[in-house]
Amino acid sequence: MISDEKLVKISLLIAILGVAMIYLSIALIGPxxxxxxxxxxxxxxxxxxxxxxxxxxxxxxxxxxxxxxxxxxxxxxxxxxxxxxxxxxxxxxxxxxxxxxxxxxxxxxxxxxxxxxxxxxxxxx
The missing domain is CATH 2.40.50.140 (Nucleic acid-binding proteins)
Structure with a gap:
């Protein structure tokens, strides 16, 4: 079983990567x-x-x-x-x-x- 601490770290990493991908998408797509x-x-x-x-x-x-x-x-x-x-x-x-x-x-x-x-x-x- 995965510890709560590892679960928090993994969740935080995924959230940061998600925000970075959204920002990159907006920057590349543009008008x-x-x-x-x-x-x-x-x-x-x-x-x-x-x-x-x-x-x-x-x-x-x-x-x-x-x-x-x-x-x-x-x-x-x-x-x-x-x-x-x-x-x-x-x-x-x-x-x-x-x-x-x-x-x-x-x-x-x-x-x-x-x-x-x-x-x-x-x-x-």
């Missing part, structure tokens, strides 16, 4: 990179990363609305004020800048959009 033209309503709820040019940009009640374009199409990107507050630089974006967006595919009024978690300006050298 899927995708082009705008490949997004469909079947993708609703998926986390994605996409890049494109800011075709239009507006702020309404602190919420940011961007029309993002790439060679395959355009899509609306929305970043709500509560998210944008943590990324002050998003309030300084301009049209024709290249950005990368991490967010979730959503359908609003029967139109596809991205609810942004993070927007990053791509530095072109």
């Amino acid at each position: 899927q990179s995708i082009v705008i033209g490949d997004i469909s309503k079947n993708d609703t709820g998926k986390q994605v990363t996409l890049s494109g040019t800011v075709n239009s940009y507006s702020i309404v009640n602190g919420n940011i609305f961007i029309t993002l374009g790439d060679v395959t199409g355009n899509i609306t990107v929305v970043m709500f004020e509560r998210t944008a507050r943590g990324q002050k630089e998003v309030y300084e974006l301009k049209e024709n800048e290249l950005i990368t967006v991490d967010g979730q595919i959503n359908v609003y009024k029967n139109e596809l959009e991205i609810i942004a978690n993070k927007i990053t300006l791509v530095q072109v050298e």
Whole structure:
């Protein structure tokens, strides 16, 4: 029979390995990179990363609305004020800048959009 002390040690080791595997899975999986033209309503709820040019940009009640374009199409990107507050630089974006967006595919009024978690300006050298 196994002692209580050994059982505790084995349980602790398995728990630590489990947490490490979960962390590694999250780090490796991350959002899927995708082009705008490949997004469909079947993708609703998926986390994605996409890049494109800011075709239009507006702020309404602190919420940011961007029309993002790439060679395959355009899509609306929305970043709500509560998210944008943590990324002050998003309030300084301009049209024709290249950005990368991490967010979730959503359908609003029967139109596809991205609810942004993070927007990053791509530095072109």
